[in-house]
Amino acid sequence: MRPTISIVVAIFNRKDELFELLNSLTFQTDKEFEVIIVDDGSFIDLKPTIHNFEGILDIKYFRKDNSGPGLTRNYGAKRAQNDWLLFVDSDVIVEKDYIENIKKDIETIPCDAFGGADKAHKGFNLMQKAISYSMTSVFTTGGIRGSKKAVSRFQPRSFNMGVKKEVFEKVGGFSEMRIGEDPDLSMTLWENGFTTAFFDDIAVYHKRRVDLGKFSKQVYQFGCARPILNQRHPNYVKISFAFPTLFMLGYILGFIEYFILGRGIILAFYGLYTFLVLFHALIVTKNISIAGMAVISTYIQMFSYGYGFLKSWVLLNVFRMKPEEAFPRHFHLK
Numbered sequence: 001m002r003p004t005i006s007i008v009v010a011i012f013n014r015k016d017e018l019f020e021l022l023n024s025l026t027f028q029t030d031k032e033f034e035v036i037i038v039d040d041g042s043f044i045d046l047k048p049t050i051h052n053f054e055g056i057l058d059i060k061y062f063r064k065d066n067s068g069p070g071l072t073r074n075y076g077a078k079r080a081q082n083d084w085l086l087f088v089d090s091d092v093i094v095e096k097d098y099i100e101n102i103k104k105d106i107e108t109i110p111c112d113a114f115g116g117a118d119k120a121h122k123g124f125n126l127m128q129k130a131i132s133y134s135m136t137s138v139f140t141t142g143g144i145r146g147s148k149k150a151v152s153r154f155q156p157r158s159f160n161m162g163v164k165k166e167v168f169e170k171v172g173g174f175s176e177m178r179i180g181e182d183p184d185l186s187m188t189l190w191e192n193g194f195t196t197a198f199f200d201d202i203a204v205y206h207k208r209r210v211d212l213g214k215f216s217k218q219v220y221q222f223g224c225a226r227p228i229l230n231q232r233h234p235n236y237v238k239i240s241f242a243f244p245t246l247f248m249l250g251y252i253l254g255f256i257e258y259f260i261l262g263r264g265i266i267l268a269f270y271g272l273y274t275f276l277v278l279f280h281a282l283i284v285t286k287n288i289s290i291a292g293m294a295v296i297s298t299y300i301q302m303f304s305y306g307y308g309f310l311k312s313w314v315l316l317n318v319f320r321m322k323p324e325e326a327f328p329r330h331f332h333l334k
Contacts (some may be wrong), residue, residue, distance in 0.1 A: 004079035010072035041066030070174030070181035111197035115156025121205035130293035156196040158182035180225030223308025244306035
């Protein structure tokens, strides 16, 4: 029998993005799938958007009190009818062969969970494309979100993540973490002997944040989450997780060197890095405006993530605070 798929979407308020996602699902070459939308306590009514696709998609809508994306996905997973759970964010768009390729890959690549890349759609605005570059570039994240060649062991992320339903249930689904819940699940799968895989033909178009302020807050929260994840999964700690913090501290040290010692050796390395990002972004995006914005978003990403990581590491390892005490908003506390 061919794999059966239930798409689970946790959503909070993003009505317009939801319409675009559901609209892209109507064009699938393989239409054998169900869609489960779980409203995580939105302040706006999402039902009119759902009604537009009833009769076109096999769609089910549920509403619950706000608990964060992980527990909301668990709520949807319990109501799924099929063998594979496919988690996508509400702000993604998929190609018409998305479901077809997933089923093909499941049949040919043995795994218990899988994920795919994300990229910028040609219709995205310049800032969205610049932020997309920053989140997928080899000069920022090492390219781990965009290529299976970049990692030895792939951690599926919830914007584009599939898991066998029986496996998902065995590990208890997503944890109570509101941020970092997807790498937390990936590492929990590994700890229980399950396997993950990267499918290179199921990339989604991910809108992410539309301005630098929101982007900064988002990656800051990611940085805060990483030491928590390191504490929960010590076998998978990597020195590379601290690179943004070292980048930030090195930049500060560079200015100290310049103004106190009158030398700019350290800052020269940052100048070279800036040039490499600009040049690479120009090659990738073929747009000088996007490349310029990508330099700015890259520095924001490195500084915001680096500061969040440093703050979290100090609170957890120096002051010995519990993660729930240090970052209560990162957890759904009953």
